[in-house]
Amino acid sequence: MTSRYIAIDWGSTNLRAWLCLNGTATQSRHSQQGITRLNGQTPQAVLAEMTHGWCDSDTPIVMAGMVGSNVGWKEAPYLPVPVSLNGIADRLTHVTGPVWIVPGLSVNRGDNHNVMRGEETQLLGAHQLAPSSLYVLPGTHSKWVQADGDRITDFRTLMTGELHDVLLRHTLVGAGLPPQIIAPQTFTVGLERGLNDPAVLPSLFEVRAAHVLGALPREQVSEFLSGVLIGAEVAAMAEAFPGQQAITLVAGDSLAARYRQALGTLGRKVTVVEGDTAFQAGIRSIAYAVAI
Known part of the structure; x- marks a missing residue:
């Protein structure tokens, strides 16, 4: 040693x-x-x-x-x-x-x-600290990982974080917006939209239309979009990995809070391991x- x-x-x-x-x-x-x-x-x-x-x-x-x-x-x-x-x-x-x-x-x-x-190194640490049959590692490219004991049997990747950044910076959705602020209530509204309708493509232009028409504060577009995308991710993966009630979430405080809220809405029990700690x-x- x-x-x-x-x-x-x-x-x-x-x-x-x-x-x-x-x-x-x-x-x-x-x-x-x-x-x-x-x-x-x-x-x-x-x-x-x-x-x-x-x-x-x-x-x-x-x-x-x-x-x-x-x-x-x-x-x-x-x-x-x-x-x-x-x-x-x-x-x-x-x-x-x-x-x-x-x-x-x-x-x-x-x-x-x-x-x-x-992420495999984080998974190894998370398995030691909070073993589970399903691990979620949110981020630029979120990973949902299925395990049987210490064996990884399957995983999926979702470009949730990257899509959020691209939409705000490089598409009409974010064009001309003022600096964005943290708005938990707006995030929750978007989250409910994404959870209830994970077929997210029709919702994306509505984000633009909503702030143009005054239904969504222009400085809270990022929060609403984050909610929609995270909700859609969690709803889709809950269907892809059914029956997994206990989940280990590997993330920093900010993302952990958002995903804990999303998973909690679906009745999932979540244990959080900080990403660097797992690594x-x-x-x-x-x-x-x-x-x-």
Whole structure:
């Protein structure tokens, strides 16, 4: 068992690093040099800058996320489901020296083609902290993951967060809007719309029409749209994964509150695990499980 290691969450647009001693993150660093934003530097150089002063040549570095994609540092092949979360540590991809990449997971069948990178590490931690048969990881690309014990059997991805951003920034829905404000009551109205009618396409232009006609305050369009999209996501996935009453939600406070509200409306019991907490628990078990 190693008492000192470095955990890396290296996505497309951001890079986060933690120095961990005896299983606890003691220092952290953040950079916007995601794997698609290296600004001409090599991944090796960026990693060396991020970990400067933290390690010697023998300190294990375990990395998860898009760093292992086909546009990353070195491709870490996807593990097809069904797959045991506890077996992930046996399938790391070696990069150089004591540097390793965690593999992503995939589904490849006629009715579902899906991939994830980074979330598998959160899932491993969430399974240890709040085991469930259904995990929800909301965000830019929300993941709904079905499990049987420690085995991941299926998952779906919904582009809820990205769609919200695109609609507000790059379509007529958000054109000419003033700065947006937090408005819980407006979010709830949108949420009810999405839950009751998850066929969301007809509702999207109505968001635009509603604020043009004065039925929706222009500074609350983001909240209403968020409610519609999250409601539609939750309603659709509740149908895709029926009978799952207990759910582990892996998210930060803001998103956790919104999804807890949506799932609670459908009578689902929710346990929340903070995203970074899940990641740290997952990558700690990987670092401890492998002889590196």
